[in-house]
Amino acid sequence: MVLAVKELGGADLLVFFLDRTGTLKRGLAKNAKKSMRRFINCLEPLNLVTLTYAPAHSQLLLKEAQLEVSFPALRKDPLIMGIGNLMAELLLAFIPENDPHEESFMLTLEALKQLNNNRPPLLIASIWILRLMLITGYLPNFNKCTICNADLEQKKRWVWQVEPPRCVCADHHLSGDLKWEWDLEVLMFLRSLQTLPLSRIWRLGLSTTKIGGLFKNISRWCEAILQKEIRSYKWLERIIIKPQ
Numbered sequence: 001m002v003l004a005v006k007e008l009g010g011a012d013l014l015v016f017f018l019d020r021t022g023t024l025k026r027g028l029a030k031n032a033k034k035s036m037r038r039f040i041n042c043l044e045p046l047n048l049v050t051l052t053y054a055p056a057h058s059q060l061l062l063k064e065a066q067l068e069v070s071f072p073a074l075r076k077d078p079l080i081m082g083i084g085n086l087m088a089e090l091l092l093a094f095i096p097e098n099d100p101h102e103e104s105f106m107l108t109l110e111a112l113k114q115l116n117n118n119r120p121p122l123l124i125a126s127i128w129i130l131r132l133m134l135i136t137g138y139l140p141n142f143n144k145c146t147i148c149n150a151d152l153e154q155k156k157r158w159v160w161q162v163e164p165p166r167c168v169c170a171d172h173h174l175s176g177d178l179k180w181e182w183d184l185e186v187l188m189f190l191r192s193l194q195t196l197p198l199s200r201i202w203r204l205g206l207s208t209t210k211i212g213g214l215f216k217n218i219s220r221w222c223e224a225i226l227q228k229e230i231r232s233y234k235w236l237e238r239i240i241i242k243p244q
């Protein structure tokens with residue numbers, strides 16, 4: 001799965017991709033821009049390709065690529081395109097190089113199929129990010145209140161704060177910023193996402209009015225973890241998601 005392609009000097013391209021074990025690798029495609037025969041326009045982010053490569057000094061040398069599967073919805077709808085860019089950017093940021101992440105690979109493949117089948121893009125993106133965070137160990141605990149240890153399920157309203165990171169009952173007065181108050185529906189959604197098998201998470205539903213806010217919440221939280229701006233999210237926020 002191609003994640004990113006960077007232009008180097010001359011006609012060379014540097015390609016970041018996940019192999020079939022979900023291992024993030026980088027490979028140099030020498031003269032790729034001139035050699036259409038070897039890389040017939042298939043080095044687009046999130047395409048599935050068969051890559052032929054050989055080890056060279058510090059990186060792989062790509063010899064040729066053949067397109068296996070592309071997801072046309074990613075090239076047609078601006079919202080889905082933006083989400084595709086976000087997925088590629090987050091995978092590059094969260095998955096360390098040369099370390100197998102097969103589960104993340106399968107998760108991404110399933111999410112792409114869902115997006116291509118016209119499922120609600122922001123819902124699918126939220127499910128994908130949350131599950132990726134679970135796999136990579138960044139998902140917060142949504143069970144107990146960080147302050148009083150009460151079961152959040154016993155409270156009608158609760159707050160997910162990004163800075164400082166905590167989940168608490170809505171009764172407490174909170175200092176700091178980036179906090180969102182949520183209800184039981186969102187709590188149950190977040191909990192189910194952690195326990196359901198991969199094949200069933202895509203059917204999870206959430207009220208349409210809450211999806212945009214939750215997606216924003218999740219994206220800001222990713223930025224807090226990475227301690228940097230997520231460019232594709234900023235693009236999505238500016239162009240697609242209307243200010244709330």
Ligand SMILES: [Zn+2]
Pocket residue numbers: 145146147148149150168169172
């Ligand atoms: Zn509490």
